Amino acid sequence: MRFQKTTHLPALFALLLLLGSCSTFTSSPRGTVRPATIRGVWVDSWGQGFYTKTQCDELLTWCRDAGINTILVEVRKVGDAYYTSNLEPRGKNEETGKTIESSFDPLEYLCEKVHDEEGLRLEAWIVANRIWKGSGTPPPSWPVHTVAAHPEMVLMDRTGGKTLGEGESTSVFVDPSDPAVAGHLARVAADIVRRYPVDAIHLDYIRYPGKNWGYGPRSLARFAAATGNTQEPAPDDEAFTIWRAAQVTAMLRRVKAAIRAERLGVDLTVATIAWGDPSSESYKKTALYTRTMQDWPAWCDEKLIDIAYVMHYRDEAKPDQAAKYREWFRTFMSHRGRGKARIVIGQGAYKNSVSDTVRQIEDALDAGFDGFCLFSYRSPNSGAADREKAAQAFREFSR
DSSP, rough: OOHHHHHHHHHHHHHHHHHHHOOOOOOOOOOOOSSSSEEEEEEEEESSSSHHHHHHHHHHHOEEEHTTOEEEEEESSSSBBSSSSSSSSOOOTTTTTEEOOOOOOHHHHHHHHTSSSSSEEEEEEEEOOOESSSSSSSOOOSSOOHHHGGGGOOOOOOOOOOOOSSSSGGGGEOTTOHHHEEEEEEHHHHHHHSSSOOOOOOOOOOOOOOTTTOOOOOOOHHHHHOOOOOOOOOHHHHHHHHHHHHHHHHHHHHHEEEHHHHOOTEEEEEEEEOOOOSSSSSSSSSSHHHHHHHHHHHHHHOOOHHHHHHEEEOOOOOOOOHHHHTTTHHHTTTTTSSTOOOEEEEGGGGOHHHHHHHHHHHHHTTTTTTTEESSSSSSSSSSSSSSSHHHHHHHHHHH
C-alpha cells in the first residue's frame, strides 16, 4: 500500500511531538563535537573538581584559560554515579566523606554549560572493571552497590582472593567473562547516553588487573565450555590469555551496541595501557597484552572505538623514561588510521614540570598524533607550581 500523506501526517506529527516531550536531555542535543586536534584533560572524582556548581564553574574557567577543548569527567569511579542514576549508588564527596547532594547533578550541570560553548567536547568517563577501592566494603545504599548485590560477579585470582593490593589501595574488580557484568556496564553507559547529551562514553579499566586473575570457578567453567580445556590453565597459557582478551573485547562490543542503540553519532573512547617496552614483533608480545588482556590495537583495527587515549605517563626528567616515551611512538602510530580510531597521547602531567609536559606534547604532535590529554585536572604539573600559571603555559602552547 502506498503511503497516504493526508491520512498519516497528523499522526506522525503527533508522534514526533510526543518523542520530543519524552526526551530527558538536559538541553537540545547537538551533533557530536570532534575537534581536529584533541586538547583534553581527565577530571577525576577522587577530589575537588565537580562536586558543586562552584567547582564546575572553576573547572570550565581553567579549561578555557588552558585552551582545553575536551573534558573527560569521571562520572563512575567505583561502581557509583556522579549523576542521577537508578542503577548505581550516588558518588561521594571524598573531601567530606558524604555523598553528593541529591539536589545537584554534576553531569547535568556540566552538559548545560558545555553546550553553551562552541567547540567544547564532553566525555563521560566510566571506570569499567574496577568496581571498588579501599580497605572497607561498600556501605548500605540504594541502589545497592554491585559488590553487595552480586558478589558472584567479583573477579578472583589463582588463590581465590578477591582483592588486589592492601589497605586503602585495595582494589576489587568484576569478572569480564561474566555476561551479567558486561550487561550491567552496557546498561550504565546506555542510561547516560539516553539522558545526557555527552559527546562520548569513555571507558577506563576495561581490562584484567593481571595475568593471575580470572580463576574463579565460574570463570574457569566458562573457559572450559569455550575451549574444551577442563584443566586449570597456567597464567601464561596462550589459549587462556587469548580467551580472556576476547572477554574484554566482548564487553566493549556490548557497550558500543548499547550506546549506539540509544543515540547514533555518540563516540566510544577508551583509556589504553602503555606500560613497559615496545616490541619489534607485535603488540601481543608485550607485557601490556599478556598482563592485562587489553587488545586495544585490534579495537582500532576493527573500528570498535573512535579514540584511544594512550596513558603514556613518563617522567621527562628521567632519561630512560624520556627515551621510552618516544620509543613507543612508532608502535602507537602503526595503529593510527587503521579502522577509524584516532590516537591521543595521555600525558602524565602530574609527573612533570609544565615545560617538560609541553616538550612531550610538542614531540607527540610532531610525530602525527591526534592530540593530547592531561592527567589530571587536579594535578596539572609536578610540585607546587601555580595552577593558573600552568593554564597559561598550556594556553600559549595551544594557540
